[in-house]
Amino acid sequence: MEQPSIRVRTLSPIYIPIELKTGSNRSSKEYQEFRLQLQHAFPQNIVPSSLSQSAEYETIESDSWENQLFCWRSSDSANDITIHVFPNNIGIVAIDHKVVDNASSKAAAVEAQVQKEATEKITRVYAEFLQSLREVTHFSKTGYFKLGSDTLDPLNPEIFWISRTLLFDRKSLKAQHQPLIREWLEHTYRPQDAEDIINGTTDYSMTWLNYVVIDASGEQDERIDAMVLAQYYYSAQEHCNKQLKQAIDDAYNSTKNEAAQKLLSRSRVKSRLHQVDYHEHLKYLTRTKRRLLEEILLCWNYDQLTENGHRMIEVCSSKIDETENIKREKSALLTDLLLVALSFFTVFELSLYLTELSREMMSRPTLDFNDDTRSFMLQFIAEIDTDVMFGSGFFLTLLLVFIYKIIKSR
Incomplete structure (x- = not known):
């Protein structure tokens, strides 16, 4: 028996x-x-x-x-x-x-x-x-x-x-x-x-x-079905939180910034979508199953688990924003350096051209036959030492950079 x-x-x-x-x-x-x-x-x-x-x-x-x-x-x-x-x-x-x-x-x-x-x-x-x-x-x-x-x-x-x-x-x-x-x-x-x-x-x-x-x-008892759903939503949120925590740790400690950033973004999206799925699914459940599910999750302090997830999402967002700001600052610095280099070469080339033109005009008077008199400005530039001319171009570049920084800071 x-x-x-x-x-x-x-x-x-x-x-x-x-x-x-x-x-x-x-x-x-x-x-x-x-x-x-x-x-x-x-x-x-x-x-x-x-x-x-x-x-x-x-x-x-x-x-x-x-x-x-x-x-x-x-x-x-x-x-x-x-x-x-x-x-x-x-x-x-x-x-x-x-x-x-x-x-x-x-x-x-x-x-x-x-x-x-x-x-x-x-x-x-x-x-x-x-x-x-x-x-x-x-x-x-x-x-x-x-x-x-x-x-x-x-x-x-x-x-x-x-x-x-x-x-x-x-x-x-x-x-x-x-x-x-x-x-x-x-x-x-x-x-x-x-x-x-x-x-x-x-x-x-x-x-x-x-x-x-x-x-x-x-197998189709609403109470058991509600418990299966509760187990899923709780364990999935806990799993999302673990992924968020791991992503945050990697972002602050890992040297592979790009991989850490991708993990941060992916973990943040998964956690948010899980919450969206939960609230969307509630409206499709029978009233009894929905009540049972909410009662079970209330006993498990599910709200505290999701709030902790939200806090970690905020940390992820802050870290992502911080990284993006660093990237923007680096890009801005690189842009500034390029502008300085371009301005220096532009001023240098202008100085070289003016020196060459002024001295050519002074040595060959026939070039300015259309003018009534010699150009005072070209004559003045022609008399300046070449090193002084280049040095003045360098200081002019620094002055432009200084003015640019003041305007940018405002």
Whole structure:
């Protein structure tokens, strides 16, 4: 006889090397056709989208737009694992576990077991997942997807954290489960949710890492879907913040200024676009899912995370402006030097020409036969020593530079 078990679903944000190219219009007809082609090309791995092809806001019973790129499943049926692939190099791994149900079940033991199993399963399929991403990227002839670093260790996935959800049916919820639920939610944002769940006044608690959901309706439960979205938006913002911090460190410490500037600009754009996507996506969610998503992110102090991102964006902008100002100052200095050089050679050439002309006129009187008398100015210049003439040209150049600096400073 099979032992009774408790269902636990883990949700784990991981780093993935694929991302949506900046500027791709996912609402376009071309992109929607590409998604269908992708599902047909990889039927064993790409899970068909649950999103209908109806017009926006046509129904209030379901979302009219989804932010994930696609869902991936292993071709090996033994690996019951789903990876929700999102933009910004983030994937959310959903895995269902079964834990032996007995009166002595402890929260810490359940946590340790499912986290260990989740890590092992993710590691087991990660190489296959990376290979699928390469194939999907090559299939994207229109260039919607971009594959990042190909140096990732297929045996060592980057798992940000593993959250755990206890799944109970109300009719199968027993008295022996009450201590587990209380212990499970003891250190969450709202530990009092345990009593509300036991009393039947609420059917979920989703605050921090340990969750409880009652009567989950398969894979399309709005509460679970909202948690997947919350995990994505939080981990993506955290990932953007890390990139911003790394870009700032490189900009202030690296000697490769051009590469650091590109990283600053790219990180700033990605962070801003992520916030735009978040607020845009909210309006396409059902009212229930939107409320759940905002409640979850409120418990996680998501606003503080985004505010910190905004502060780092300001630092990036300041550094970019500072670098641009330095470039402009260097350009202005180079322009000044060119002007000085041109003015010097111009004055030098003018002095040489006047000296040559004046002396030629003085030595050959027939050249000024149209004039009534000799030119006083040319006669005066002809009598000046050549070195004095050139020196006066040099001092005239300095005078022009001095006057230019005074005018520019004003």
